[in-house]
Amino acid sequence: MTVTIRFARPDDVPTILGFVRELAAFEKEPEAVVATEALLHEALFGAHPAAEALIAEIDGVRVGMAVFYHTFSTWTGVRGIWLDDLYITPDARGAGAGSALLRELAGVAVDRGCARFEWWVLDWNTPAVELYRRIGAEAMEEWTVQRVSGGALTKLAGR
Template identity: 55%
Template sequence: MLNNDDAPDAQYRPPPATPEGLREACIRPAEPRDVGPMLALMRELAEFEKLTHLFVATEHSLSEALFGGRPAAEALVAELDGRLVGYALFFHNFSTFLSRRGLYLEDLYVQPALRGSGLGTALLRRVAALAVERRCGRFEWSVLDWNQRAIDFYTKMGATVLPDWRIVRVTGDSLAELAQGA
């Protein structure tokens, strides 16, 4: 959840270079009323990534994660003509090597018809601006190895895809087994 010290401008309008049809698009912090439309966009992302079998999020769980008593994440949304067409969901992590917090981008999603329109760039830049404003040591995220279009987009934006790192994950029964005896 955005607190006053970390709050971005209430609404960010993409720069004038945004294509003519998108001048009315705005990037803004997610609000509780956005949970349903955001969940629909998250389902679209799961379909695109061929991971619908892992998608179990609900409006309630997303609402708790973003707006509950102890928010776990924050989000910016891209709104065009009164409807959500994209979002960036992120949270703070921490680097022991830098001894500073960082910002981790969990999702960056823009509906397929609007990819290449500048909305993904606007979302990514706004989250990067939050990382700078909050004095984060780094801003990072993961990308699927088969998503070359995303990899090209991220490298064009100045990101480096780290070849030597792999994501390690424990979930479900394996997580419960690992926790036994703690």
């Protein structure tokens, strides 16, 4: 069994959307996915890409993905990488694809001169949290996520 990691291609978009839907179901929010193939294609491969994706394959079969984008820190003065979604199909979990994606992303961050590689994890996702601790990730306990969306976003914008 051979795990390989590669950058996504346009023909991967249907698979990526399928993985996004599976991840949302795993995270108990299947109805939250409103992305379409067209939206993902534009976000990943359009004139001004908003994100990038890596694909994990085992023996040539797509089994996972990592979708990421650049952030910026005024404190460091350089970019970072934000991992938006990491997903491995249930049958492939434990085969090393998740760790391989994280290693590849760390390499991308180092190669691009990034100061940080960050992501969120649900506190109840114990297997993921354990993997992240094994690779040296630290929980940022003192920080909390803040979000404005939907009607609150429109109201804040004064629209």
